Amino acid sequence: MERTTPTVGPPGRLGQPTVRDTWQALADALHVQRAHLHLEQWRKAAALPAGQLALPAELDPADLVSRPALVVPVDDILIRAAGLQPWITVPQQLGLHRVAAGGLTSAVDEVAWLLAEGLDGATEAAVHGASRASAWWVGVFAVIHHESGRTATLPMLQNAARAVALGSTIRVLRAALRHQGEEDRELRAAYCRAVAESVVLEPTLPDLLQEIGGMRLTDLVTTSVPWRGQFTKYQSGTGAGQVE
Numbered sequence: 001m002e003r004t005t006p007t008v009g010p011p012g013r014l015g016q017p018t019v020r021d022t023w024q025a026l027a028d029a030l031h032v033q034r035a036h037l038h039l040e041q042w043r044k045a046a047a048l049p050a051g052q053l054a055l056p057a058e059l060d061p062a063d064l065v066s067r068p069a070l071v072v073p074v075d076d077i078l079i080r081a082a083g084l085q086p087w088i089t090v091p092q093q094l095g096l097h098r099v100a101a102g103g104l105t106s107a108v109d110e111v112a113w114l115l116a117e118g119l120d121g122a123t124e125a126a127v128h129g130a131s132r133a134s135a136w137w138v139g140v141f142a143v144i145h146h147e148s149g150r151t152a153t154l155p156m157l158q159n160a161a162r163a164v165a166l167g168s169t170i171r172v173l174r175a176a177l178r179h180q181g182e183e184d185r186e187l188r189a190a191y192c193r194a195v196a197e198s199v200v201l202e203p204t205l206p207d208l209l210q211e212i213g214g215m216r217l218t219d220l221v222t223t224s225v226p227w228r229g230q231f232t233k234y235q236s237g238t239g240a241g242q243v244e
Contacts, residue, residue, distance in 0.1 A: 064139030072129030
């Protein structure tokens with residue numbers, strides 16, 4: 001049976017939003033809602049020892065929810081075109097007042113360096129900015145995950161962070177192709193690398209989702225990275241209008 005990844009097609013030109021664009025906007029809004037609704041909870045949890053939160057000892061809970069380095073302006077044209085402005089602004093507004101630099105940051109940086117090779121400075125900065133912010137979003141939901149009764153491992157959380165970072169950087173690269181045109185060979189090559197990475201990632205997602213099942217992190221992973229199950233709950237009519 002031929003494998004396809006229908007959620008990652010040619011970027012095309014700017015036009016009317018598709019149904020998938022609307023689902024992505026809904027998913028983004030729900031993530032923002034959760035971060036705000038659980039603000040007091042995750043800030044208090046960040047002051048506790050990792051073991052008390054069922055987190056691996058290698059991760060500092062406070063680091064997980066600290067501001068990512070701001071490597072791209074929050075009003076950057078590519079970030080806005082990709083619909084990722086809240087992705088950048090919320091961590092800057094809500095994150096703890098120190099720069100995150102732990103295990104999840106290093107994991108998402110791997111994704112950014114792979115995809116940003118050969119890009120112009122502005123696009124490279126947008127890729128790294130979206131990727132760094134992804135670590136924060138994963139970190140916030142990881143800090144409050146202990147209520148699910150599961151014990152998180154470092155590889156589990158790093159894999160989740162890489163998946164979310166891949167999804168956000170694909171959105172940046174799609175926006176860049178639409179904005180800058182498809183004649184840029186380096187940009188096209190970066191987008192092709194991103195699509196190839198999503199195809200490689202897809203078979204591993206069921207195992208990852210089983211590991212993080214029951215955690216608020218699950219929704220973040222499933223709706224961020226392009227794969228066949230990305231918007232299943234919206235397609236089936238469930239999850240829409242969801243309120244914590």
